[in-house]
Structures are given as structure tokens and as C-alpha cells.
Amino acid sequence: MRISAPYDLKNQTPRPRSVQKMWRRDALRRAAPLLTLLLVLAVWQLVTLLQIYPALIIPAPLTVLEKFIEVVSDGRLWPHLQATLVAVLAALAFGSFAGLVLGYLIAKSPLLENLLSPLIIAFQATPIVAYAPLLVIWFGSGPESKIVTATLIVFFPMLMNTIVGIRSVPPGLRDVMRALRASRWQMFAKLEVPAAMPLLIGGLKMSATLAVIGAVVGEFIAARAGLGYLINAARTAFDTPLVIVAVLTLTALALTLYSLVGLLARYALAWQRRAQRGQ
Amino acid sequence: MRLALRNLSVVYPAPAGASFPPLPALGPLSFGLAAGAFVCVVGPSGCGKSTLVRVLGGLQTPTQGQALLDGQVISAPSRRIGLMFQDTNLMPWRTVLDNVALPLELAGISRDERYKTVHAVLPGLGLADFALAYPGELSGGMAQRAALGRVLVQKPAVLLLDEPFGALDAMTREQVSLDLLRVWAQAGQTVLMVTHSIPEAVLLADRILVLSRRPGKLAADIRVPLPRPRTLEDMYNEVFNACARAVRAAIEGA
Ligand SMILES: Nc1ncnc2c1ncn2[C@@H]1O[C@H](COP(=O)(O)OP(=O)(O)OP(=O)(O)O)[C@@H](O)[C@H]1O
Ligand SMILES: [Mg+2]
Secondary structure (H helix, E strand, C coil), X not given: CCCCCCCCCCCCCCCCCCHHHHHHHHHHHHHHHHHHXXXXXXXXXXXXXXXXXXXXXXXXXXXXXXXXXXXXXXXXXXXXXXXHHHHHHHHHHHHHHHHHHHHHHHHHCHHHHHHHHHXXXXXXXXXXXXXXXXXXXXXXXXXXXXXXXXXXXXXXXXXXXXXXXXXXXXXXXXXXXXXXXXXXXXXXXXXXXXXXXXXXXHHHHHHHXXXXXXXXXXXXXXXXXXXXHHHHHHHHCCCHHHHHHHHHHHHHHHHHHHHHHHHHHHHHCHHHHHHHHCC | CCEEEEEEEEEECXXXXXXXXXXXXXXXXXXXXXXXXXXXXXXXXXXXXXXXXXXXXXXXXXXXXXXXXXXXXXXCCCCCEEEECCCCCCCXXXXXXXXXXXXXXXXXXXXXXXXXXXXXXXXXXXXXXXCCCCHHHCCHHHHHHHHHHHHHHCCCCEEEEECCCCCCCHHHHHHHHHHHHHHHHHHCCXXXXXXXXXXXXXXXXXXXXXXXXXXXXXXXXEECCCCCCCCHHHHHCHHHHHHHHHHHHHHHHC
């Protein structure tokens, strides 16, 4: 997986000189993450072997693996994973939809922007953790409160990227559409959406990771299920291996989501990759 | 269709709070073009040529006066008017095929039919092999030819071309110019074309309008008495040279 900033609209992969070099570089690039992972595992194993810290604080990798197999086979992990997953997906759906709609309206209406921008800036400047307890008071400790928390955290990047995306539609292309008497709908579907797509996808990438953070924050504060809840419960029970299992499951969840959005980007922005191929 | 300007002028207002005054960009300007005329507009950079094209295309309302299409005031864009901008303004996410097909797509023509139309015009533009390329994969000249294709498939009665061949090399430029003449001879559109090239203006036009420095006024209205159809050979005869000289003198005196 490549690390890319959400605004990295150009993938600046250098162009390889020869096929053989390309192959070697490709193999290395593919193997590199695996090597890093192995290195981390090795250091981890070494630390536990040397007993620098007691096993209660840093359990051995194998202990964690055993714990993982245990909670998978006795079905303890699944309900928590499911609870978090549902919250994350719901938040992604609600938050990005709301961000898209409101972002579009704000981009189109300076009045609306003037009305809403103080609220938006204030909301966005406040750390999510700060208002999460309030949301728990309002929405209870069921799934609703964490869905609302995660929705809010997803909403803002989507909103901002939509505003910037719609405003960045080249005026020359607008003129082309106007000269051809494009309808409002055609303007939207055939110009604004595709022109803003790189920024919309960028927003979605951010939202995908933020949704997981939002859900876990909600679960930390009050919940009856979920991986965040599991982490808290395991910690209170001094079950460090279980804490690590839950954390790694979250990592896997976040990476999967991020990759899915990446796939969507590959499909939706194929033209961008093509056009940059020869540069 | 006939085009006419009646005492038209455009002043760009100063932005709110700006320290500079409003900018008179064009006019006052009056002229009339007969239906089916091929007219070139030349003039110094910044004299309002693109502004004129935008007003005629209905994209911009003049500050004073009117632009008329067959006697009707132009107050909004019309599908009868085809506009080619100074920038190619191709959509980077669309292939050449889909860019050229855009006017047909917006007019609700079925995909099969519009692809058939476009595939018929691409060879003439030298773009047959690039139907599925994206604008980012084209050279500047190819992109301009695609933009020309986009305005031609629209089959407008009036063609407004704003420096359509600026990015073409001299030879391709002559080639595409003659192709344009052929299209025009068949379809008989009224053409108003902005250009920086005096020979090109003389080779193509019935009439050359020379605009003065900003705000552009009519500095000269020069008729080109060369017979049609025109060929590159015309560029070497006396009438051609006399016209070119007259245009140059008008620009320098403007
Ligand atoms: N949208 C605008 N707002 C303010 N001023 C403008 C705008 N468009 C053009 N102008 C000004 O109007 C004048 C004429 O511009 P225009 O683009 O019509 O010139 P032009 O004759 O096409 O020049 P060129 O040959 O360089 O393309 C210029 O001085 C320009 O700065
Ligand atoms: Mg211009």
C-alpha cells in the first residue's frame, strides 16, 4: 500500500527505464511492506524473548496469535467487529452524503456559506473527543451515539472537499456547457461531478479512515459492543493480548476500507492515470 | 444567418473596493455580416477580440448596444451558434471521442448515432487513431483540432472561432485552414474568426475587420477580392500581397 496524502492528485511514480529494472523495482516495491512487517515482528519477538518488559505489558507475538484464534473460534470477536463495522459504514454513508449535499449547496450559494461558515469553523476546530460525551448524553450508549460521532467526523472533510471541488470547476468548461445550452442537470452530471471527482475521492479517502476513528471514540466513551469497547474491557481485565488483537483488527478494518476507496479511485479517475502515464 | 453589431461596447467593471477604474475593453463597434460570409478579425492583443466572440456567443451581455442574429438581439447562447474558444477547453476526463460528441450528447442524441457522426469527422481532423485518447495524451495542435471537431459536429449556422489554430505548426495550420474552407463551402455557415496571422486572414476571409488598440474600435474593413475556391497558390499572387499589406498598414496605424 502506498501512503498518499489526500491532496496528492498526481501520482508521481518515476518512469522506469528498462523492463528489467522495472521488474526489479516492482518486486522490491511489492516486497518492501512485507519486509517491514517481518522486521517489526522480529523486534517484537526479541523484546519478549529478552524479557525486557513483563509479559503482562508486552505479550509475545505467538501469545497474541493464540488469543486471536481463541476469540475467533469461540465467536467473541465477531459481534464486536460487526458492531464497529456497522457504525463505520453507516457513518460513512450518512456523513459523506450530507457533506456532498451541503457542500454542493454552499459552493453554489455565497449566502448559505456566510450563514453557515461560523458554525462549520467552530465545529471543525473542536476536537471530536470533546463533544463525543455530549453526544452520548443525547443519544445514549447504544449504537446511535457512536454513529453520530463518526458521522460528524466524516462529514467535515467531505463537506470541505466538495466545496473546493465544485468551486474548482474550470470556468472555461462552464462556458463550453453554457454555449451548448446545457441544462442544470447536465451541468451537474456532466461537468461538476466529474470535474470535482479527484477532490471528492480525496474527501472519501480521508472520511474512510476518520469514520473508524469516530466509531472507536464513541465506543470508548460509552458503548455495549464494538472493538473500542472490547479494548476498554480487555484493558480493565488486564488481558493485554486481547487489547492487541482488538487493535490489530481495527487496523485491518481501516486498511480494508482505505483500499476499497483506493479501488474506487482507480476506477473513477482512470483518465488521470492514463494522462500521467507518459510524463 | 446574418450577424450584426449595433453600437456595441463592453466595459469591465472594477471589482468592489479596487483602486483601479472600470476597464473599457471593446467598442463602440458597429458592423454587419451577410449570411454565409467568412470574416476574420485581427487586432492587437488585449483589444477585445475574445470579448467580442463571447458577446456574439451570448455568454456575456454588452455594456451598451446590441449584438443581433438575423435581427434578433442575442441575449443567451444558442445552439445555432458554434463557439470555439481560445483555450481548447476539452474535458480531461473524456476521451477525444466523447469530447467531440459532447454537443450531440447534450442535445440528447443516442450514443450509437453520435459515435457514428464523430467517427466520420475524426479522420478529416487527423484524429482517427486518437478517438480513445484523453486530452492529456494529445499535443497542443491535436487538442485544438479536437476542439474544432467539437464545434463542427454541432452543425451550427454561425461559427465563432477564437484563434482556433494558434497551437498548430505553420504547415498543419494551412492544411486545417483549407479543410475549414471546404467545410464552410459545403455548409455555408457565417464564420467570424479571430486570428493573429495576417496571411491566414487573407487566405480565408471575404472581409477582414481590423480592430484598434483597446478598447477595440473598427480601424479598417478590408475586402479580399480573391476568387474561390482558394488554394495555397493564392498566397503568391499580387492581390494577396496587396491585401496583406493593407491589413498590416491598418494594424500599425490603429
Ligand atoms: N473577465 C474579465 N474581467 C475583467 N477584464 C477582462 C475580462 N476579460 C477580459 N478582460 C480585459 O478586457 C481586455 C480585452 O480582453 P480580450 O480577452 O477580449 O482581448 P483579446 O483581444 O482577445 O486579446 P488576445 O489577442 O491576447 O487574446 C483585456 O484588457 C482584458 O484584461
Ligand atoms: Mg483573445
